[in-house]
Amino acid sequence: MSRLTPAVTDSDHILGPPNAPATLVEYGDYECPYCGMAFPIVEAVRRRMGDDLRFVFRHFPLTRIHPHAQHAAEMAEAGAEWGKFWQMHALLYQNQQALEDPDLLLYAAQVGIPPEEAVTALRTHAFAPRVREHFRSGVRSGVNGTPTFFINGVRHDGEWDEPSLIAAVQNAALEGSRR
Numbered sequence: 001m002s003r004l005t006p007a008v009t010d011s012d013h014i015l016g017p018p019n020a021p022a023t024l025v026e027y028g029d030y031e032c033p034y035c036g037m038a039f040p041i042v043e044a045v046r047r048r049m050g051d052d053l054r055f056v057f058r059h060f061p062l063t064r065i066h067p068h069a070q071h072a073a074e075m076a077e078a079g080a081e082w083g084k085f086w087q088m089h090a091l092l093y094q095n096q097q098a099l100e101d102p103d104l105l106l107y108a109a110q111v112g113i114p115p116e117e118a119v120t121a122l123r124t125h126a127f128a129p130r131v132r133e134h135f136r137s138g139v140r141s142g143v144n145g146t147p148t149f150f151i152n153g154v155r156h157d158g159e160w161d162e163p164s165l166i167a168a169v170q171n172a173a174l175e176g177s178r179r
Contacts, residue, residue: 002142002155008056013085015046016054022173024165025056025150027138030073030092031066031099038147039093041162048166052173057089059134060146068099070131075104077127078118084111 004025008014026042028035046055059076061069072092079088091107092099101122108118121127138148142155149156149165151172158164 002150004150004153004155005140006137007153008054013057013080013089014054015086017051018054020049020054020173021052021175022049022169023054023056023150023152024169025058027058027060027134027141027143027146027148029059029061029066029069029146030076031069031096032062032146033096035147036093036096038160039090041160041165044162045165045169049169049173053169058138059131060138060143060148061131061135062146070128071101071104071122072099073131073134074121074125074127075108075118077130078108078113078121079111081121081127082111082113082117084113087111088113 008023008025024042024045026035026038028038042055046053059073061073063070076085076088076092079085088107088111091110095103095107104122105115105118108121109115141148141150147160149160151168152175156165156168158168
């Protein structure tokens with residue numbers, strides 16, 4: 001049984017209350033078609049669970065098979081710098097077939113990142129260390145593909161269709177609320 005390393009901290013990208021009885025962590029890649037399929041499922045789980053769920057996203061770009069994933073993750077981090085991580089995150093998944101640098105710059109403008117800041121972020125790879133930090137934490141946690149989910153710190157190796165993931169998170173929430 002793989003455990004999440006490191007545990008969730010304030011430096012993570014988090015939606016939901018810190019005291020939620022269930023925490024769902026996803027390691028994802030913006031160019032991965034399976035992550036694209038998981039995006040609306042995670043959104044449905046979040047809606048269903050409400051304040052009983054804390055959702056965390058960490059980058060795990062599989063650059064050998066997804067050549068645009070690294071820059072997409074860096075642009076998501078640029079979004080975070082401007083308080084727009086979740087808006088950029090959604091745009092990247094909703095536009096998975098268009099992740100070339102000009103597309104990323106367009107998405108940055110749509111969420112309100114100044115164009116010169118977005119260009120600089122991509123050109124200098126200013127956010128590559130943050131993406132690399134996420135990737136390394138995934139490797140330490142036993143991640144070898146995307147999406148990979150952890151529920152309350154334990155790797156979820158079961159199905160991740162909507163009913164299965166909701167059931168797994170609900171069970172974790174029940175156990176978490178008993179503690």
